[in-house]
Amino acid sequence: MTAPVLDYDEVIERFDPVLGLEVHVELNTNTKMFCGCPTAFGAEPNTQVCPVCLGLPGSLPVLNGKGVESAIRIGLALGCDIAEWCRFARKNYFYPDMPKNFQTSQYDEPIAYNGVLNLELADGSVVEVGIERAHMEEDTGKSLHVGGATGRIHGAAHSLLDYNRAGVPLIEIVTKPITGTGARAPEVARAYVTALRDLLRALDVSDVRMDQGSLRCDANVSLMPRGTTEFGTRTETKNVNSLRSVERAVRYEMTRQAALLTDGGTVLQETRHFDEGTGTTSAGRRKETSEDYRYFPEPDLVPIAPSGEWVDKLRATLPEMPWQRRKRIQEEWQLSDLELRDLVNAGAVELVASTVDAGAAPAEARAWWVNYLAQEANSRGVELGELPITPAQVARVAALVSGGSLTNKLAREVVDGVLAGEGEPDEVVAARGLAVVSDDSALHAAIDEALAAQPDVADKIRGGKVQAAGAIVGAVMKATKGKADAKRVRELILERCT
Numbered sequence: 001m002t003a004p005v006l007d008y009d010e011v012i013e014r015f016d017p018v019l020g021l022e023v024h025v026e027l028n029t030n031t032k033m034f035c036g037c038p039t040a041f042g043a044e045p046n047t048q049v050c051p052v053c054l055g056l057p058g059s060l061p062v063l064n065g066k067g068v069e070s071a072i073r074i075g076l077a078l079g080c081d082i083a084e085w086c087r088f089a090r091k092n093y094f095y096p097d098m099p100k101n102f103q104t105s106q107y108d109e110p111i112a113y114n115g116v117l118n119l120e121l122a123d124g125s126v127v128e129v130g131i132e133r134a135h136m137e138e139d140t141g142k143s144l145h146v147g148g149a150t151g152r153i154h155g156a157a158h159s160l161l162d163y164n165r166a167g168v169p170l171i172e173i174v175t176k177p178i179t180g181t182g183a184r185a186p187e188v189a190r191a192y193v194t195a196l197r198d199l200l201r202a203l204d205v206s207d208v209r210m211d212q213g214s215l216r217c218d219a220n221v222s223l224m225p226r227g228t229t230e231f232g233t234r235t236e237t238k239n240v241n242s243l244r245s246v247e248r249a250v251r252y253e254m255t256r257q258a259a260l261l262t263d264g265g266t267v268l269q270e271t272r273h274f275d276e277g278t279g280t281t282s283a284g285r286r287k288e289t290s291e292d293y294r295y296f297p298e299p300d301l302v303p304i305a306p307s308g309e310w311v312d313k314l315r316a317t318l319p320e321m322p323w324q325r326r327k328r329i330q331e332e333w334q335l336s337d338l339e340l341r342d343l344v345n346a347g348a349v350e351l352v353a354s355t356v357d358a359g360a361a362p363a364e365a366r367a368w369w370v371n372y373l374a375q376e377a378n379s380r381g382v383e384l385g386e387l388p389i390t391p392a393q394v395a396r397v398a399a400l401v402s403g404g405s406l407t408n409k410l411a412r413e414v415v416d417g418v419l420a421g422e423g424e425p426d427e428v429v430a431a432r433g434l435a436v437v438s439d440d441s442a443l444h445a446a447i448d449e450a451l452a453a454q455p456d457v458a459d460k461i462r463g464g465k466v467q468a469a470g471a472i473v474g475a476v477m478k479a480t481k482g483k484a485d486a487k488r489v490r491e492l493i494l495e496r497c498t
């Protein structure tokens, strides 16, 4: 059953949306937050567990120092204050994927609070998003519900549990309420998660793979009638796992809530699931309040009191921030504001930068990613970075072109081959026989043949009509199946006819 929705323009005429975004990021530490178990993704179920992360009686947690370090660096990068003293708290709830019966988290004493992240929208305008807090916690295990149609617990015959992820360090980053975005709320939500992902990647604290769940977004959405200031009841759409889905989920929730409110109904405070296939959300569980969790300070872990000296040391490790990097790249590559924006909107800045680092000229790297590959990503419905080609491979193709081994046309075929999983660029060139015919004697043979086939054209060239050579170049290119360098062919034709 699909809920009624209100036309989007009408939503905006009648209501102001309020967003609150909670992003969970899994840190890329080698071991879990409170034990020595490895954190690698994709291992056999329940092979990365121990008494601590299984919550067995008598086991005691030991805090992962690297996890705290990453948390502080994230806080600093977001311009947050770092707590001089804070504690972990037990968040009590029973869920089968949480073997301890509680989650070790932080409650009213987060390690970082009160920051800001600036987002640039597609048209270049900037939105400032306040950061409420960033706190440390641990991930839960994973459940797999078998036998139902939807993969959810309802209708399932049985469920399987994998505790490998239980205890993996998580940082939860929570925004302050985001107001005043109007019709652009869905775009702002997406831009926020994008900016945060870029920042976390620059910090090298996580592999930020939304498709593998190492970056997950919960989108809180509510509406208030235009001209009023009191927030409406919000819903929380959980674990949205792609940038595009974040945008779609927010938009859908706005139209669904608006239809309810316009019809005199009320929005229930609840969690919701986003369905990628239909682009709609469905009700999850009624939202608990913090009282339900009976938070209390974690008695098995000592408080954390990062010294000012340590925090300063960590501050000195912060890398160039994505926005600083963009500014520098714009200057170095001499891009106009519009060119830079195209690059940013295509999600190509880091990819192009890496391609340049791998040896390609900036203009060529840009052309590959923003033109050819962006089209390919678009037609596959994936993000640019998800295409099965690396910056190093693009740089290799560009090098083959600039070295004269490939024409632009052949280079596109090589890229197609890499995308099709045929291996490295050089392997594709060899397997598909794509190298430019650079052997002059082979070209001479083709030229002589073309001249013999079109004697009138040959006479014109010999008579000094240089522009007539185009027809012979065309014939040679055709004979070599486009594998000749047209410029070289032209030179050889003119040599031949003088």
Ligand SMILES: [Zn+2]
Pocket (backbone or CB within 6 Å): 032, 035, 036, 037, 048, 049, 050, 051, 052, 053, 054, 167
């Ligand atoms: Zn463990």
